[in-house]
Amino acid sequence: MADLSNDFAGIRSPNPFWLASAPPTDKQYNVERAFKAGWGGVVWKTLGEDPPIVNATSRYGAVTYNGVRVAGLNNIELITDRPLEVNLQEIKAVKRAWPDRAMIVSLMVPCEEHYWIDILKRVEETEADGVELNFGCPHGMSERGMGSAVGQVPDYVEMVTRWVKQHSRMPCIVKLTPNITNILGPARAAKRGGADAVSLINTIQSMVGVDLDLMAPMPTVDGYGTHGGYCGPAVKPIALRMVGEIARDPDCAGLAISGIGGVSSWREAAEFIAMGAGNVQVCTAAMTHGFKIVEDMKSGLANWMDDKGHRTTADFRRAAVPRFVNWEDLNLNHAIVATIDQDLCIQCGKCYIACEDTSHQSIAASRTPDGRRRYEIIEEECVGCNLCMHVCPVDDCITMHPLATGQDKLTWKHHPNNPMRAVKEAAE
Amino acid sequence: MTADLSAGPDIAPGRLSPQALAEAFDDAHPPLDRRQALIEASRCYFCYDAPCIEACPTGIDIPAFIKSIATGNTRGAATTILDANIMGGMCARVCPVEELCEEACVRNTAEEKPVTIGALQRFATDDLFDRGLQPYERAAPTGKTVAVVGGGPAGLACAHRLALLGHAVTVFEARDKLGGLNEYGIAAYKVPHHFARREVDFILSLGGITVQTGRALGRDITLAQLRCDFDAVFLGMGHTGVRALQAEGEDMDGVMNAVDYIARLRQAEDKGTLPVGRRVVVIGGGNTAIDIATQIKRLGAEDVTLVYRRGEEHMSATWKEVDWTQTNGVKVKLWAQPRRLIGWTGADGTTAVKEVAFEYTQLDETGRLMGTGDTFTLFADQVFKAIGQTFIPSALDVAEPLEMTGDRIAVDADRRTSLADVFAGGDCVPGTDLTVAAVEDGKVAAHAIDRMLKG
Ligand SMILES: Cc1cc2nc3c(=O)[nH]c(=O)nc-3n(C[C@H](O)[C@H](O)[C@H](O)COP(=O)(O)OP(=O)(O)OC[C@H]3O[C@@H](n4cnc5c(N)ncnc54)[C@H](O)[C@@H]3O)c2cc1C
Ligand SMILES: Cc1cc2nc3c(=O)[nH]c(=O)nc-3n(C[C@H](O)[C@H](O)[C@H](O)COP(=O)(O)O)c2cc1C
Ligand code: SF4
Numbered sequence: 001m002a003d004l005s006n007d008f009a010g011i012r013s014p015n016p017f018w019l020a021s022a023p024p025t026d027k028q029y030n031v032e033r034a035f036k037a038g039w040g041g042v043v044w045k046t047l048g049e050d051p052p053i054v055n056a057t058s059r060y061g062a063v064t065y066n067g068v069r070v071a072g073l074n075n076i077e078l079i080t081d082r083p084l085e086v087n088l089q090e091i092k093a094v095k096r097a098w099p100d101r102a103m104i105v106s107l108m109v110p111c112e113e114h115y116w117i118d119i120l121k122r123v124e125e126t127e128a129d130g131v132e133l134n135f136g137c138p139h140g141m142s143e144r145g146m147g148s149a150v151g152q153v154p155d156y157v158e159m160v161t162r163w164v165k166q167h168s169r170m171p172c173i174v175k176l177t178p179n180i181t182n183i184l185g186p187a188r189a190a191k192r193g194g195a196d197a198v199s200l201i202n203t204i205q206s207m208v209g210v211d212l213d214l215m216a217p218m219p220t221v222d223g224y225g226t227h228g229g230y231c232g233p234a235v236k237p238i239a240l241r242m243v244g245e246i247a248r249d250p251d252c253a254g255l256a257i258s259g260i261g262g263v264s265s266w267r268e269a270a271e272f273i274a275m276g277a278g279n280v281q282v283c284t285a286a287m288t289h290g291f292k293i294v295e296d297m298k299s300g301l302a303n304w305m306d307d308k309g310h311r312t313t314a315d316f317r318r319a320a321v322p323r324f325v326n327w328e329d330l331n332l333n334h335a336i337v338a339t340i341d342q343d344l345c346i347q348c349g350k351c352y353i354a355c356e357d358t359s360h361q362s363i364a365a366s367r368t369p370d371g372r373r374r375y376e377i378i379e380e381e382c383v384g385c386n387l388c389m390h391v392c393p394v395d396d397c398i399t400m401h402p403l404a405t406g407q408d409k410l411t412w413k414h415h416p417n418n419p420m421r422a423v424k425e426a427a428e
Numbered sequence: 429m430t431a432d433l434s435a436g437p438d439i440a441p442g443r444l445s446p447q448a449l450a451e452a453f454d455d456a457h458p459p460l461d462r463r464q465a466l467i468e469a470s471r472c473y474f475c476y477d478a479p480c481i482e483a484c485p486t487g488i489d490i491p492a493f494i495k496s497i498a499t500g501n502t503r504g505a506a507t508t509i510l511d512a513n514i515m516g517g518m519c520a521r522v523c524p525v526e527e528l529c530e531e532a533c534v535r536n537t538a539e540e541k542p543v544t545i546g547a548l549q550r551f552a553t554d555d556l557f558d559r560g561l562q563p564y565e566r567a568a569p570t571g572k573t574v575a576v577v578g579g580g581p582a583g584l585a586c587a588h589r590l591a592l593l594g595h596a597v598t599v600f601e602a603r604d605k606l607g608g609l610n611e612y613g614i615a616a617y618k619v620p621h622h623f624a625r626r627e628v629d630f631i632l633s634l635g636g637i638t639v640q641t642g643r644a645l646g647r648d649i650t651l652a653q654l655r656c657d658f659d660a661v662f663l664g665m666g667h668t669g670v671r672a673l674q675a676e677g678e679d680m681d682g683v684m685n686a687v688d689y690i691a692r693l694r695q696a697e698d699k700g701t702l703p704v705g706r707r708v709v710v711i712g713g714g715n716t717a718i719d720i721a722t723q724i725k726r727l728g729a730e731d732v733t734l735v736y737r738r739g740e741e742h743m744s745a746t747w748k749e750v751d752w753t754q755t756n757g758v759k760v761k762l763w764a765q766p767r768r769l770i771g772w773t774g775a776d777g778t779t780a781v782k783e784v785a786f787e788y789t790q791l792d793e794t795g796r797l798m799g800t801g802d803t804f805t806l807f808a809d810q811v812f813k814a815i816g817q818t819f820i821p822s823a824l825d826v827a828e829p830l831e832m833t834g835d836r837i838a839v840d841a842d843r844r845t846s847l848a849d850v851f852a853g854g855d856c857v858p859g860t861d862l863t864v865a866a867v868e869d870g871k872v873a874a875h876a877i878d879r880m881l882k883g
Pocket of ligand 1: 522523524577578579580581582583600601602603606607608609610613614615643644645646664665666667668687690715716719823853854855856860861862863864866
């Protein structure tokens, strides 16, 4: 039976599912409910300086995609709006009552050393297991020189991380913003500053929609709207890529990674862990379904691990990292073509029109003698792009099959069409 | 139809080809494939404090198991189901979901189309069975022993939970096979491919359950002896008797108890050997009446009429089951009761049924059923009595009798009888006669027994 217990940068928790710093971890009441439901740990809602910030009313916008609610969530909330002392007392009480769960405190104070010294001392007294530096909030706080305003400047990241490591015994997780061109900049800076781990992603700057009656961005506050932070299932691919970049970066070696962004079930967790994460954090899925979803996350992950013969998450952590390569390392002599299973085909024609209008005209449309529609792949034309397979509404009706080309592996680096080839080869 | 009215009853085996019979008795509601299951699972809202859970007598955490199907955690889905209901596979096939979980589904409000919970439950449990997985492990032995009388849903559910909790269980079953009505009673097309047996095997594979078949309480063993030899006793004997029609002539040839015929049908290696009347009359308005009417029609009876003495709203069968008989071509006649069976006497002197005379009925001002005096007659080569089963307490000791509620064993909320170490559940205690209710009784009793033995 799989063992889900987790050691993340020295922080132990009974399972790798933590709640991300956000409303679900805003206060003792929520967090205790979460622990009762079985979450392995929480990152407390970001603490700041007193007086606390004030939140606007109307805070979330959501994308409903073809009837699926909250495919993406956008929020314009800030950090905690409760007094620091109240939060600290609750953190201490909860940690006492739940010693086996991970209790991480998220922090965001201005970029001056004394602020960090002060708050770290007070957090330390709560006996929390670690701190997470919120360098990611993309709205409201960044305008005040905090959050992603820090996270976007690697030098600041390094500086603040160094202060934290210097003035605290606690493991330090640096939470990264995705609102940046190259995620490795702040990740490496965190490493240089002495961080034990990074967590990513925080929310992506977004505008979820325009209210076409009010003519204002959504969600609207008294007739106006602002940009917010995007999260939920829609952002997982972006988060996963960024996690992978850090996991395979030699300069970031040794840095633990907490995967965040669109984790909605055990499957995304397994993907993040395979791509180098040591654990995952969840916000939107809990906000959409309640804390109980962690039950399926745990049993689903354990059952999958049993099926695969993994005893602990360490057994497959980073398993996909070596296969995450750059495009120029892909084998250009590898060839696949689509096949349509005529028994499964429902004759909707979606594959045909996708290929005909937008790809390579590799599907032939015809009628059988009895008048039925028939779609067939023209193998010689098919470039193996997968588009038809993706648009086909029937699982396994269109599948991709390798063609035996009989040719050796050939990457762009060595391809005759590559004008830079000689240079590269000489360099190797 | 013209029938030769001088040649005696038209009852014959093999009215349909073997192939037609195989089709007629295959899965009435084929399972969902993975894709269908995923689409259906995505319809579940994952409600909080979900009404469907409350509507399930065993309280299966339905939204949780459906979520697990949606995430691809099918094994997790199956264990969520089986944790609450070890016969989740059987219940997925036989529960009247239209009056239980699916009736409570919030999707009914907007669409009148509930999530097909039963079908999803089957998908998850079938997957576990097909993969041959055993999700349970027994607790350390407690050294306590429990006798379970009756190997039907109530008895087996009780035995499984007790064994899981570490007790050593012995099941005494009067018949030669376990399963109770799952094996001998449920309509064949609901549980084809020996599902009842597969489920029994799964339950026993946990270990800790010794089975003694062919051993009946009251015949081979006594309650007093069991109470002496075991730390606790659970009675799950189901119904042991069948109600009489109280119509003149009901002992004639060709008149049968539906449950006996169904048991024969369920056990028949070759359904082509069963005697099938050309014109069949079924009397009753419950599950059993529906099931015999539909099955005899599917065996090739030409003309099947189900006659019930009250209106459709009084039938214990659900609307869906009534619809089902009708899509199978059974004629349903309401508000009529049998008065007299008319026979013909053959050359050998035996009398076989030929016609049934009915009287129309209505309710009087006080709500009592009464005949209107108007009559009609139906030709019948075969008549099935399906007006209900009863519990006959003859198996119980006369010396120390159990308290009864009506004709059933009285129990409290823990399913404890008037004897402190004797528990009972299923059809032999008051309540709805459903597989799922029997399983719940067995489970609740097992926990009460466990508390008593550990207490
Ligand atoms: C024809 C028919 C169709 C039905 N269809 C459905 C349906 O579709 N869905 C549904 O939910 N319910 C259905 N039911 C009801 C359901 O089958 C019962 O409610 C359920 O089986 C009750 O379980 P039980 O364990 O109490 O009794 P049973 O299933 O009757 O099991 C009792 C067991 O005890 C044994 N036994 C009896 N006396 C003794 C004794 N003295 N000593 C030892 N063993 C003994 C019997 O042989 C039997 O194995 C149907 C019932 C019938 C008759
Ligand atoms: C309403 C809301 C408030 C949030 N507040 C914070 C915060 O205070 N501190 C922080 O580090 N991240 C905050 N986040 C970001 C989340 O912690 C998380 O990084 C992000 O939502 C991505 O995860 P998800 O896709 O599981 O929601 C917030 C997110 C939401 C939706
Ligand atoms: S979830 Fe609804 S009820 Fe609760 S605070 Fe938000 S708007 Fe109000």
